[in-house]
Amino acid sequence: MRPINRFLLLFFFLTPFWTQAQINISGQIVNEEDREPLLFAQVALFEAGSENTITYTQSDENGKFTLDTKSGNYDIRVFLIGYENKKLENLAINEDKDLGQIALVSEQEELDEVVVQSSTIPMRTDVEGIVITPEQNLANVGGTLLDILRNTPSVSVSDDGSISLRGSSGTNVLINGRNSSLTQNLDQIPASAIEQIKVINNPNARYDAEAEGGVINIILKKGENMGTHGGVELTYGTRNRLNTGARVNHTTAKYSVYAGYNYRDWKGRGERTTFREIYEDNEILNQNNQSSETRKNHNFNYGADYYFGKNVLSYQGVYNTGDDYENNTLYSNLSDGTTDDLILQYVRRNIESESDDGYDNALIYERTFDDKNRELKISANNSYQNQYKIQNIDIFRNATEPLPEDLNGQERAFTDEKRYTTVIQADYVHPINEKVKLEMGLKSTFRKFDNDYQYYQFSESENDFVENTDISNHFLYKDQIHAAYFIYSRTSEKFDFTLGTRAEQTHVEGLLYNTNELNEQDYLNLFPSVQALYKLDDENSFKFTYSRRIDRPTAWRLNPFPDITDSLSVRRGNPNLQPEMIDSFELGHMVNFENASLTTNLFYRYVDGVLDYITMVEDGISYQQPENLNSGQSYGLEFIGIADITPWWNLNGSISLFQSRVDGSNLGEEFVSKGFAWNSKLTTDFKLPLDFTLQLVGDYESPEIEAQGRDFARYSMDATLLKNFLEDKLSLSVSVRDVFNTRNFGGYNQSNDFYQEFRAEWESRIALFSARYNF
Numbered sequence: 001m002r003p004i005n006r007f008l009l010l011f012f013f014l015t016p017f018w019t020q021a022q023i024n025i026s027g028q029i030v031n032e033e034d035r036e037p038l039l040f041a042q043v044a045l046f047e048a049g050s051e052n053t054i055t056y057t058q059s060d061e062n063g064k065f066t067l068d069t070k071s072g073n074y075d076i077r078v079f080l081i082g083y084e085n086k087k088l089e090n091l092a093i094n095e096d097k098d099l100g101q102i103a104l105v106s107e108q109e110e111l112d113e114v115v116v117q118s119s120t121i122p123m124r125t126d127v128e129g130i131v132i133t134p135e136q137n138l139a140n141v142g143g144t145l146l147d148i149l150r151n152t153p154s155v156s157v158s159d160d161g162s163i164s165l166r167g168s169s170g171t172n173v174l175i176n177g178r179n180s181s182l183t184q185n186l187d188q189i190p191a192s193a194i195e196q197i198k199v200i201n202n203p204n205a206r207y208d209a210e211a212e213g214g215v216i217n218i219i220l221k222k223g224e225n226m227g228t229h230g231g232v233e234l235t236y237g238t239r240n241r242l243n244t245g246a247r248v249n250h251t252t253a254k255y256s257v258y259a260g261y262n263y264r265d266w267k268g269r270g271e272r273t274t275f276r277e278i279y280e281d282n283e284i285l286n287q288n289n290q291s292s293e294t295r296k297n298h299n300f301n302y303g304a305d306y307y308f309g310k311n312v313l314s315y316q317g318v319y320n321t322g323d324d325y326e327n328n329t330l331y332s333n334l335s336d337g338t339t340d341d342l343i344l345q346y347v348r349r350n351i352e353s354e355s356d357d358g359y360d361n362a363l364i365y366e367r368t369f370d371d372k373n374r375e376l377k378i379s380a381n382n383s384y385q386n387q388y389k390i391q392n393i394d395i396f397r398n399a400t401e402p403l404p405e406d407l408n409g410q411e412r413a414f415t416d417e418k419r420y421t422t423v424i425q426a427d428y429v430h431p432i433n434e435k436v437k438l439e440m441g442l443k444s445t446f447r448k449f450d451n452d453y454q455y456y457q458f459s460e461s462e463n464d465f466v467e468n469t470d471i472s473n474h475f476l477y478k479d480q481i482h483a484a485y486f487i488y489s490r491t492s493e494k495f496d497f498t499l500g501t502r503a504e505q506t507h508v509e510g511l512l513y514n515t516n517e518l519n520e521q522d523y524l525n526l527f528p529s530v531q532a533l534y535k536l537d538d539e540n541s542f543k544f545t546y547s548r549r550i551d552r553p554t555a556w557r558l559n560p561f562p563d564i565t566d567s568l569s570v571r572r573g574n575p576n577l578q579p580e581m582i583d584s585f586e587l588g589h590m591v592n593f594e595n596a597s598l599t600t601n602l603f604y605r606y607v608d609g610v611l612d613y614i615t616m617v618e619d620g621i622s623y624q625q626p627e628n629l630n631s632g633q634s635y636g637l638e639f640i641g642i643a644d645i646t647p648w649w650n651l652n653g654s655i656s657l658f659q660s661r662v663d664g665s666n667l668g669e670e671f672v673s674k675g676f677a678w679n680s681k682l683t684t685d686f687k688l689p690l691d692f693t694l695q696l697v698g699d700y701e702s703p704e705i706e707a708q709g710r711d712f713a714r715y716s717m718d719a720t721l722l723k724n725f726l727e728d729k730l731s732l733s734v735s736v737r738d739v740f741n742t743r744n745f746g747g748y749n750q751s752n753d754f755y756q757e758f759r760a761e762w763e764s765r766i767a768l769f770s771a772r773y774n775f
Contacts, residue, residue, distance in 0.1 A: 027099035037063025048073035095400040127483035163419040205500030237768035285598035297322030358385035410458035439487035449555035474513035477555035553577035629664035651684035712746035738764040
């Protein structure tokens, strides 16, 4: 047989099989309401009647898709966030087939999903609070979670990294909706690892009753889109600051895996000054603290989802490790206020190193049902954070500079601090009908804080360091919180409401090993909540929320042993503290225009047994410790606006105005204080020629009321210029943080006996260059 004849015979023999392998299934995914194409919809092909995935793809910018397969019977499923899943069953495919338009139905909006937003702005508001998408805010490039929160409406970040909401420092920070020990150091979580942040000022019974100000829920990135996707980024800045990371995810209709890594090498310098005058002793203290810091962190987040039938089994993990090096030199000068004679002078140099390690592991089971509103979720997670700190302290008495020949005192301190958190939780949502649903759940939280502090002084007689047992201390704090909640929700065309209640049984133990003192507390509390929404028309909605909450004293506040880093200014805890009880009300209006939206909130908060730090002066030494005051009140008005002003200019901003009153008359009339405060944040983007984008972020915080004084006003502005390349896959940006070098902190305390103020300025004006590539 000739070769050509053999080829023809082979061709005709294989043609049926080759043809069978080239069957194409095509179609277009559209929105049922307006028939507009939907991009990035996930389209998966299954064997008919089974869960075996054959292939998958996603729709393009025109909503179109194509799948290659062989002849057979198949099911096709279409998924897109915000729309109901679509399933085409038992399709007989024997030749190329165009399925035409496949229409997806938008999911019906529920009470907590009524949203006013702009697609080009990294913020939206709903009935519960604010949702932030950090990646859309250029000011967050190369930053950390604290940088994001500094640019978030209603949120304030102090110089030590503590968070407050609408003037309240009692805030419950969650990671992926869960309590975690990792939230003790928010500056270790890179901005690039965060998908979304939700700020809930007045949470309902579904959430822990913990915290006066509300809840901040941090959602870390994972994988969602079908296929393999990922990205890398690099940020380099002044003083050789470096932030770099990478992430990747692979998703099929059966499973999803994802992982991310971030390395951060950050440096900085700062200065803090303190002035104190004691009236009776006529003494004046002036202190200046010069500091420098280098922090190196590695952060990993990873996980997987497995889909089987109507079940999803997920694992989510976070691990971070890092080292922190600090050099603090404190110059102190105590003098007579009348004669200016020197009473005491010294320099204290503290060289400090700290290693941090922590992890968070969670196993989550979710069950879906034919009724998409019915849900079951069971989760268990365990987290751990360890901070080990070494301090080498040199003291130069009667000296103005830390010169070796003036060294006349040495100290060492070792701090081993461990935090453990374990949470077991089950949540169930059961729809009674299309208008009514019930939610219920159980949760148990177990926390342990173990702080072992060892303090040594150099002994000339023994020529060695000797432990000072009067200062060394070992404090163990443990608590258990067992909770159950029930929520009733009803929705209608015009009016939605949710009624809930949460019961929490709390057991607290504080053990001071030095004295073998055990402090125990047991209490049961009920926490009702109400959320209501009235939809006046398509543009206007009114909301009302109420919740009762609790703020339990933290382990640091309960530990009675003093922190004597500065021998003239000592901080200590109070083991007799009781929890705060809070009643919070909010009335709001949301209006949505074609290119803008405005949310207005009127809020009131009453706190019974408010916790605040009080400063007292004894024998020329100031002692700062927390106390329960009678009560605290605050009420105010908040505006949050979002607008696309032109195709090339958009902005979002907020302003909060509130009046506060603190009643500490149980300690003395001098601890009664009241005053007005306000803060504002503004972010604006400009699309410039040549496809450049300029973003400016500004904020202002007025002086804020404390029991014995006020914080000073602070303000700043950031600027970022960005350009995209390669169809927006590659972006390059340059930014300047704190353009005018004004981001500093300060405040004062005052009583009948003394006046004290401090000012702190960290190196905040820095320049950063960033590159990011997504695939």
